Amino acid sequence: MSLSRIWSAFILTAILVAAFRFFFSNSQDDIFGRMVTGTSKDEFKYITISDSTKGAQLESAMKNFAYTRQSKADKETKYIVTDNLQADTLNKLQSEFPALRAVPFDYILGRKHKPVDGVIATCKVAVEICIGLIGIMALFMGFMGIAEKAGGIRFLSRIVGPFFSKLFPDVPKGHPAHGHMMMNFSANMLGLDNAATPFGLKAMESLQELNVDKNRASNAQIMFLCLHAAGLALIPTSIIAIRASTTATIDGQMLRAANPTDIFLPSLIATFVATVAAMIIVSFKQRIKLLQPVILAWLLGISAIIAGLVTFIVSLNTIGVNMFSEQLSTGLILFVFLIIVLGGVYKKIDIFSAFAEGAKGGFETAVKIIPYLVGMLVAISLLRTSGTFDVIIDGIKNLFAALGTDTRFVDGLPTALVKPMSGSGARGMMVDTMKAYGPDSFAGRLSCILNGSSETTFYVIAVYFGAVGVKNTRYTIGIMLLADLVGILTSIALAYLFFG
Secondary structure (H helix, E strand, O other): OHHHHHHHHHHHHHHHHHHHHHHHOOOOOOHHHHHHHOOOOOOEEEEEEOOHHHHHHHHHHHHHHOEEEOOOOOOOEEEEEEOOOOOHHHHHHHHHOOOOEEEOHHHHHOOOOOOOOOHHHHHHHHHHHHHHHHHHHHHHHHHHHHHHHHOHHHHHHHHHHHHHHHHOOOOOOOOHHHHHHHHHHHHHHOOOHHHHHHHHHHHHHHHHHHOOOOOEOOHHHHHHHHHHHHOOOOOOHHHHHHHHHOOEEEOOEEEOOOOHHHHHHHHHHHHHHHHHHHHHHHHHHHOOOOOOHHHHHHHHHHHHHHHHHHHHHOOOOHHHHHHHHHHHHHHHHHHHHHHHHHHHHHHOOOHHHHHHHHHHHHHHHHHHOHHHHHHHHHHHHHHHHHOHHHHHHHHHHHHHHHOOOOOHHHHHHHHHHHOOOOHHHHHHHHHHHHHHHOOOOHHHHHHHHHHHOOOOHHHHHHHHHHHHOOOEOOOHHHHHHHHHHHHHHHHHHHHHHHHO
16 A cells, blocks of 8 residues: 555645744745645736845846736735835835735745645646546547457567566466557657557556456556656657757856757666666566566667667757657657558458447546546645755755765756656756756756656556556555666766766
């Protein structure tokens, strides 16, 4: 029941940290309200009553945290920021606008955190995610239904059977689960998140059919999810695109990434190491012998393909990488659709009925995961809004500073801490880091590598186990987090190796 304990720990920790900050911080007297009713779209408008220099400094310091300075107060103004809380001007303004609150400059400066969704808004977001999944799930599950009726999944299972039968010894040779897992891994490697989720959920359902104890994760399910969560991806297309479009103004200079693709190789190496680490750890726990000719041959073959792809990609510029990645991924989706339909025609099955039947299962699965996703995202929201991550980051930075070691890597760690919880949150942290330190700074590059070398662990746990009704996840979360740690340490080492 590790998921239940971790979920409870998230909530208890968040509330205790929030309570501590409420009682002992002068700037967090509304923290409970933000945790429940806050949204990522909140905006805080204020006016200043002070000298112009101090007002301009505050505006510069808080403009990235949704604080907007106004020239004069109106009904939307929330704060009057001043050095003199007894000034007569305050009484006049507060009599005209009763909701106005007078606070000192230190109060606002102590609130350097971007607004994020509280509990109420997060519940809505969770449901919207599931609703957004319905169409995608129905589409890909529908084509999976055609492939299964035409025998395509079993054919794929026979191809990967020699390798997967060693890695998943509890799954019979030729079982459809092999084909489903292969489809998921392939989609992940190509960065096809929309396709990877339906294929992955289908794989979990196939593995659940073989599971003797339906409430307890099987060895095969644990191995599959740990490999999936390691997030092996060949080309971090979205990260390269964000690096190319992000600018930072530092010391009056506008900075851009000189080469947005320079994080490609470190990201690929880090995610490959994390995936291999996950495989080794799970294999050790399940007593699977990895030093077998079949496993080694497949791993060497995959490594050779990746090396060839790396050799080609490093010869391209940023535009070339983006175009190649987009055409490769989208072209392969259409190719898969083509092969499946042709297979259905060749086998003379009722193609549209098979599609509709499979799509119906996709709809049901998307609805089934709503409670699990709501629960997990709410717990993560509480951690973020309570400031727990800030406490952890400050603690790590102070520790390494006390040890006299280089602390540049700590500035990139927020991305690593948030990524297991939230993909969008990690993306936001990555952009914030690049804007604060520069896209080509050590911290900026490290945050990109970290974002590309791991997966949203707790989202995966909630969605995939929730879809099949598994309550006892056994040691899955521990190994996933350990693989994440390997990815983080590898990313930091590679950042120092490549970028000094």
